[in-house]
Amino acid sequence: MDSCVIPLRHGGLSLVQTTDFFYPLVEDPYMMGRIACANVLSDLYAMGITECDNMLMLLSVSQKMNEKERDQVMPLMMRGFRDAAEEAGTSVTGGQTVINPWIIIGGVASVVCQPSDFIMPDSAVPGDVLVLTKPLGTQVAVNAHQWLDIPEKWNKIKLVISREEVEQAYQEAMLNMATLNRTAAALMHKFNAHAATDITGFGIIGHARNLAQQQKNDVAFVIHNLPIISKMAAISKAGGNLFGLLQGTSSETSGGLLICLPREQAARFCAEMKSSRVGLSGAVGQDGGAGDGQQAWIIGIVEKGNRCARIIDKPRIIEVPYRGSVVSAQEGSNNNASPPEVQLT
Amino acid sequence: MDSCVIPLRHGGLSLVQTTDFFYPLVEDPYMMGRIACANVLSDLYAMGITECDNMLMLLSVSQKMNEKERDQVMPLMMRGFRDAAEEAGTSVTGGQTVINPWIIIGGVASVVCQPSDFIMPDSAVPGDVLVLTKPLGTQVAVNAHQWLDIPEKWNKIKLVISREEVEQAYQEAMLNMATLNRTAAALMHKFNAHAATDITGFGIIGHARNLAQQQKNDVAFVIHNLPIISKMAAISKAGGNLFGLLQGTSSETSGGLLICLPREQAARFCAEMKSSRVGLSGAVGQDGGAGDGQQAWIIGIVEKGNRCARIIDKPRIIEVPYRGSVVSAQEGSNNNASPPEVQLT
Numbered sequence: 001m002d003s004c005v006i007p008l009r010h011g012g013l014s015l016v017q018t019t020d021f022f023y024p025l026v027e028d029p030y031m032m033g034r035i036a037c038a039n040v041l042s043d044l045y046a047m048g049i050t051e052c053d054n055m056l057m058l059l060s061v062s063q064k065m066n067e068k069e070r071d072q073v074m075p076l077m078m079r080g081f082r083d084a085a086e087e088a089g090t091s092v093t094g095g096q097t098v099i100n101p102w103i104i105i106g107g108v109a110s111v112v113c114q115p116s117d118f119i120m121p122d123s124a125v126p127g128d129v130l131v132l133t134k135p136l137g138t139q140v141a142v143n144a145h146q147w148l149d150i151p152e153k154w155n156k157i158k159l160v161i162s163r164e165e166v167e168q169a170y171q172e173a174m175l176n177m178a179t180l181n182r183t184a185a186a187l188m189h190k191f192n193a194h195a196a197t198d199i200t201g202f203g204i205i206g207h208a209r210n211l212a213q214q215q216k217n218d219v220a221f222v223i224h225n226l227p228i229i230s231k232m233a234a235i236s237k238a239g240g241n242l243f244g245l246l247q248g249t250s251s252e253t254s255g256g257l258l259i260c261l262p263r264e265q266a267a268r269f270c271a272e273m274k275s276s277r278v279g280l281s282g283a284v285g286q287d288g289g290a291g292d293g294q295q296a297w298i299i300g301i302v303e304k305g306n307r308c309a310r311i312i313d314k315p316r317i318i319e320v321p322y323r324g325s326v327v328s329a330q331e332g333s334n335n336n337a338s339p340p341e342v343q344l345t
Numbered sequence: 346m347d348s349c350v351i352p353l354r355h356g357g358l359s360l361v362q363t364t365d366f367f368y369p370l371v372e373d374p375y376m377m378g379r380i381a382c383a384n385v386l387s388d389l390y391a392m393g394i395t396e397c398d399n400m401l402m403l404l405s406v407s408q409k410m411n412e413k414e415r416d417q418v419m420p421l422m423m424r425g426f427r428d429a430a431e432e433a434g435t436s437v438t439g440g441q442t443v444i445n446p447w448i449i450i451g452g453v454a455s456v457v458c459q460p461s462d463f464i465m466p467d468s469a470v471p472g473d474v475l476v477l478t479k480p481l482g483t484q485v486a487v488n489a490h491q492w493l494d495i496p497e498k499w500n501k502i503k504l505v506i507s508r509e510e511v512e513q514a515y516q517e518a519m520l521n522m523a524t525l526n527r528t529a530a531a532l533m534h535k536f537n538a539h540a541a542t543d544i545t546g547f548g549i550i551g552h553a554r555n556l557a558q559q560q561k562n563d564v565a566f567v568i569h570n571l572p573i574i575s576k577m578a579a580i581s582k583a584g585g586n587l588f589g590l591l592q593g594t595s596s597e598t599s600g601g602l603l604i605c606l607p608r609e610q611a612a613r614f615c616a617e618m619k620s621s622r623v624g625l626s627g628a629v630g631q632d633g634g635a636g637d638g639q640q641a642w643i644i645g646i647v648e649k650g651n652r653c654a655r656i657i658d659k660p661r662i663i664e665v666p667y668r669g670s671v672v673s674a675q676e677g678s679n680n681n682a683s684p685p686e687v688q689l690t
Contacts, residue, residue, distance in 0.1 A: 004439035006399040008457050010358055015457055019401050019441050054351040056364045056453065058403070094349035096364050101446040108401065108453050112353050112360055 001121060001214070002043035002197055003109075013112050018043035021058050021106020025142050025253060026174050029073045032105060033080020034178040039200070039254035040107040041088050045185035046198040046257055048119035053111045055085050057095035060104040077105055080178075088180055119188055121195040121211060124219050124260035128194055128302035131266055133184045133273060133294060134176045134256025135320035136204055137232030139243055141166075141173035142253075144235055160234040168322040172229050175323065177254040179294060184257045187272055191265040199255030205248030208258060208309035220305020221260075223248065227297045227318040248311050260302055270296040295320065346466060346559070347388035347542055348454075358457050363388035366403050366451020370487050370598060371519050374418045378425020379523040381450040384545070384599035386433055389454050390530035391543040391602055393464035398456045400430050402440035405449040422450055425523075433525055464533055466540040466556060469564050469605035473539055473647035476611055478529045478618060478639060479521045479601025480665035481549055482577030484588050486511075486518035487598075489580055505579040513667040517574050520668065522599040524639060529602045532617055536610040544600030550593030553603060553654035565650020566605075568593065572642045572663040593656050605647055615641040640665065 003018040020040045024032045037055070044052055057078065061070055085092050095107070111117075144166050147153035161169075181198060188196060197211040208221045226233075226246065236245035243250035261269055273296040297318060348363040365385045369377045382400070389397055402423065406415055430437050440452070456462075489511050492498035506514075526543060533541060542556040553566050571578075571591065581590035588595035606614055618641040642663060 004399065004401075006438060008398060010355070010457060010459075013355055013358075013457065015360075015398050015455060017399065017401065017439060017453075017455060019403065019439060019453060021403070021441060022443065053353055053360050054349065054362065056349075056362065058364065058366070060449075093351060094362065094364060096366060096451075098367065098449070100449070104405075104443070104445070106441075108362075108364060110360060110362060110455055112355060112358065112457050114355075 002046040003049075005118070008112065013114060015110065015112055016044065016047065016049060016118060017108060017110040019106065019108040021104050022253075024103050024105065028174065029076035030080040031174050031178055033077040033082070034084040035174070035254050036105040037081045037084035037088070037107060038178055038180050040109050042181045042198040042200070042254055042257075044109050044111060045181035046196050047121065048185050048188040048193060048196065049111055049113060049117055050182055050185045051111055051113070051117070052088060052090035052109045054094070055090055055092045055110075056108040057081055057092050058104065058106040058108070059095065059097040060100035060102070061097060062103045063099050063101060081105070081107065084178065084180065088182055119193055119196065121197055122214050122216050123194040124215050124302050125194060125217055126219055126302055126304045127263055128260040129263050129266045129298050130208075130221060130223065130300035130302065131259045131261055131269060131296055132199070132204070132227060132256050132299045133181060133259070133296045134179065134199070135227040135229050135295075136199070136250065136252060136255070137169075137229035137245060138173040138177055138252050138255065139250045140232040140235055140245055141169040141229055144232075145170035157235045157238045160238045161231045165231055169229050169231060172322045176229070181257050183273060183294065184259065184296070187269050188259060190272070191261055191269045194260040194262070196257050196259040198257050199252045201251045203244070203249040203251055204258065205309060205311060208248070211258065212307045212309045215307055218304055218306060220303045220307065221300060221309035222303055223300035223309070223311040223315060225297060225299040225316045225318055226311070227295075227299065227320050230319045230321050233317045233319070246315070246317070256296075266298050270298065347391040348394075350463070353457065358459060359463075360455065360457055361389060361392065361394060361463060362453060362455040364451065364453040366449050367598070369448050369450065371522075373519065374421035375425040376519050376523055377450060378422040378427075379429040380519070380599050382426045382429035382433070382452060383523055383525050385452040385454050387526045387543040387545070387599055387602075389456060390526035391541050392466065393530050393533040393538065393541065394456055394458060394462055395527055395530045396456055396458070396462070397433060397435035397454045399439070400435055400437045400455075401453040402426055402437050403449065403451045403453070404440065404442040405445035405447070406442060407448045408444050408446060426450070426452065429523065429525065433527055464538055464541065466542060467559050467561050468539040469560050469647050470539060470562055471564055471647055471649045472608055473605040474608050474611045474643050475553075475566060475568065475645035475647065476604045476606055476614060476641050477544070477549070477572060477601050477644045478526060478604070478641045479524065479544070480572040480574050480640075480663075481544070481595065481597060481600070482514075482574035482590060483518040483522055483597050483600065484595045485577040485580055485590055486514040486574055488588075489577075490515035502580045502583045505583045506576045510576055514574050514576060517667045521574070526602050528618060528639065529604065529641070532614050533604060535617070536606055536614045539605040539607070541602050541604040543602050544597045546596045548589070548594040548596055549603065550654060550656060553593070556603065557652045557654045560652055563649055563651060565648050565652065566645060566654035567648055568645035568654070568656040568660060570642060570644040570661045570663055571656070572640075572644065572665050575664045575666050578662045578664070591660070591662070601641075611643050615643065
């Protein structure tokens with residue numbers, strides 16, 4: 001499970017909590033803070049929990065930074081973290097900072113809830129469909145952006161993507177990583193989700209397998225479609241199957257939720273993700289937030305099987321267009337391309 | 346405050362939680378794990394909270410260790426942490442491990458409690474006395490132990506202490522750091538403590554000042570006695586007032602609680618610390634634990650004043666004897682010297 005659930009001594013309540021910390025992977029400290037916060041909260045959202053009672057922030061300041069760098073970078077990172085927490089309707093009270101060779105940012109999210117507040121991720125049934133709420137490819141996008149300055153790396157991929165597109169893909173990845181999975185968590189209840197997990201370090205196939213293993217019923221997950229940030233599949237191919245993106249092994253940071261939904265509910269789930277706020281207070285970010293709703297995709301089916309997961313031989317790659325620069329996202333513009341048609345092949 | 350207290354949406358309950366992580370400071374990985382756990386829990390104990398609903402363990406494995414070193418060191422550290430959590434009547438469910446240049450160990454302690462479970466650290470009154478539940482000097486002891494192998498450092502202190510005494514002081518410091526402040530937390534309720542904090546990185550005077558500043562009443566804390574691990578005061582003097590131990594600025598790791606108690610209760614508090622287990626389940630450690638009860642000392646008084654704290658000009662140094670090696674502590678032996686007389690000068 002993505003979070004631990006501790007039964008309490010008080011009337012049927014449970015303490016649900018999760019922690020995560022990692023190293024910066026984007027250059028913008030403010031966005032890094034938002035991403036770290038979204039990433040911690042995502043473990044709660046994967047269980048359909050929409051509220052968080054408290055967050056702790058865990059930081060280590062690099063000893064290699066001079067005082068000026070510290071004073072510029074760390075407050076921005078902390079502000080990003082706090083802003084995302086506020087967007088999530090919670091706050092950061094507590095935490096710790098140490099000095100370390102590397103910068104680390106992370107946190108702890110805790111909530112005390114009733115059994116009806118969370119959805120145990122173990123009740124998928126044959127006939128369900130799999131929905132994914134963010135596109136894949138964040139690792140490829142972040143790395144490609146670094147390769148702009150490394151000629152031997154850049155030469156391998158420059159035939160399939162322009163510098164400008166790399167910048168756009170990187171912005172798109174940042175926006176996606178900084179987006180809270182909170183709307184998806186709320187809609188899990190509305191549309192009777194049977195199980196969910198969030199996609200992070202093990203890639204979509206790793207997390208799909210973990211989720212499959214936890215199921216009570218004899219099920220298997222089969223993934224037909226891979227929604228991927230535009231051009232990242234091409235980069236992966238050009239680089240010789242870079243990170244295994246098309247095999248689903250490329251790690252994601254603060255990825256989407258992978259949700260098992262009753263087939264008849266899935267299309268409406270995706271439509272509401274795209275259109276609505278489901279009444280969550282504070283779900284609109286000031287910047288780097290959810291924009292005008294998030295795309296979600298039906299990517300596969302739940303069959304009868306022995307608790308495993310696989311991607312079909314030739315999955316359909318859904319090229320997810322860039323929504324534009326951070327600036328235009330802040331101005332509230334929407335995707336400038338029409339959404340790709342979504343169907344099971 | 347040592348922990349954050351978050352009011353919950355459920356009938357008068359609060360979520361109290363704290364986090365702490367740091368770098369290893371003793372060579373024994375198992376003891377380091379115990380110390381890290383005791384150190385995290387200490388923030389709850391400082392608020393008179395005796396139960397913990399869940400702990401998360403935060404670890405970073407050093408990239409400089411080879412695989413064999415990792416496989417030897419990290420499981421021991423984790424076992425120490427888990428054993429101490431078990432001694433505290435809680436368990437470790439969740440956490441995260443990353444790779445880092447340096448080893449980091451720490452954790453998060455969370456509990457959901459009723460208002461009567463915790464004592465807000467703000468109600469000291471003139472006439473109270475200050476009690477300390479562990480001796481000072483852990484930083485000096487740990488450093489002196491490292492200096493056994495650094496001739497230029499060792500030469501400065503070898504006139505006042507033998508190598509064997511350094512070893513004993515180091516063992517004593519380890520045992521103290523690994524001791525839970527749980528008994529003290531329970532006795533805070535029994536003897537109507539008015540406020541408390543735990544002594545860590547800012548030294549006794551730093552934490553005394555922090556505590557004084559939080560008081561509702563016009564009080565000042567005056568410290569008369571400094572209980573210090575035997576010979577550590579001499580080392581500090583020989584080293585040219587090393588770490589400011591006698592000024593109270595030497596940092597402590599997983600130090601004792603500093604408690605404001607009604608004067609008439611303090612002696613009984615100390616007596617019960619020494620003699621009893623106050624019925625806490627699991628309060629007896631298998632090793633490195635509380636031994637046969639802990640010494641506590643009346644170290645000062647609460648006067649009328651402007652929320653400050655000070656140590657008198659010539660504080661009485663209480664030399665706290667070594668209880669013997671870890672082995673003899675495991676065998677249940679007690680202090681081999683009679684406890685020092687404790688009185689306010």
